[in-house]
Amino acid sequence: MPNLNSELHQNWETDGYLRIPRFFSDKEVTDLQTWVSEISRWKPTSDKWMHHYESTLNGPRLSRSENFVPYHIGMKATVTRGKVLDVVSELMREPAVLYKEKINYKYPGGGGYAAHQDAPAYEFVNYHITCLISVDSATPETGCLYFAPGRHREGFIALDEKGCVAPEAAAEMAWVEAPTNPGDILLFGSYIPHKSPANRSDHPRRIIYLTYNASSQGDWRERYYTDKRKAFSAYAKDGSNRDKQISKIAHFQGKTVNHAKLR
Numbered sequence: 001m002p003n004l005n006s007e008l009h010q011n012w013e014t015d016g017y018l019r020i021p022r023f024f025s026d027k028e029v030t031d032l033q034t035w036v037s038e039i040s041r042w043k044p045t046s047d048k049w050m051h052h053y054e055s056t057l058n059g060p061r062l063s064r065s066e067n068f069v070p071y072h073i074g075m076k077a078t079v080t081r082g083k084v085l086d087v088v089s090e091l092m093r094e095p096a097v098l099y100k101e102k103i104n105y106k107y108p109g110g111g112g113y114a115a116h117q118d119a120p121a122y123e124f125v126n127y128h129i130t131c132l133i134s135v136d137s138a139t140p141e142t143g144c145l146y147f148a149p150g151r152h153r154e155g156f157i158a159l160d161e162k163g164c165v166a167p168e169a170a171a172e173m174a175w176v177e178a179p180t181n182p183g184d185i186l187l188f189g190s191y192i193p194h195k196s197p198a199n200r201s202d203h204p205r206r207i208i209y210l211t212y213n214a215s216s217q218g219d220w221r222e223r224y225y226t227d228k229r230k231a232f233s234a235y236a237k238d239g240s241n242r243d244k245q246i247s248k249i250a251h252f253q254g255k256t257v258n259h260a261k262l263r
């Protein structure tokens, strides 16, 4: 059961995010790397996990996989019990439950993410904590996250039509890079503004994002994915182009590719 010291709690309160280096052992990192590779090789499906693809200089590549926890025993154990759940519950100040999970691959040339808060995309519950697990090393060159420390206390900030922080407001924020090594975690709440650049390196930058809510607010995971599937099949028919997004907010700056068009 992680018990964070008062300095770490203070950092969390002040900044709105918290990095814990070497949270996972070398053996656990090797497992996580293997599992992410396994999931990335799963064939696309319309009713189980979701894969999203993007165009890169090396051709179409996976940009994101979601809803894999029910189909992977190792991942399920790691994310639904044990030290990840404990640390998130500690920061949540009550037991937490998994709301959603994703892997963002960001292969060489993979797109970045515009400045945004997660809350507009995470419906049904008003507060979430995400645990980012660095599978590869994330640097400014490979596309690590940048946060605007302390700006998590302001509710929605300058929400634009894309569901992001309006570019003029984002340009005024003081951004701090948050590089991570394999096995490090970064915890952040759903109101902290963050962004990331494209991967300008020759190496993948794979990251797992596990998002939780307070269990007193209910278990919304299935409903979240049912709703997302429904919304995206409606977007595909309504001529809005929103089916080119990978989230309900239009923060992804890569060029998405429909998997039906992949060989």
Ligand SMILES: O=C(O)CCC(=O)C(=O)O
Binding pocket: 104, 106, 112, 113, 118, 143, 144, 145, 194, 195, 196, 197, 207, 251
């Ligand atoms: O993986 C990244 O570079 C950022 C991802 C992100 O902020 C998101 O998926 O909402």
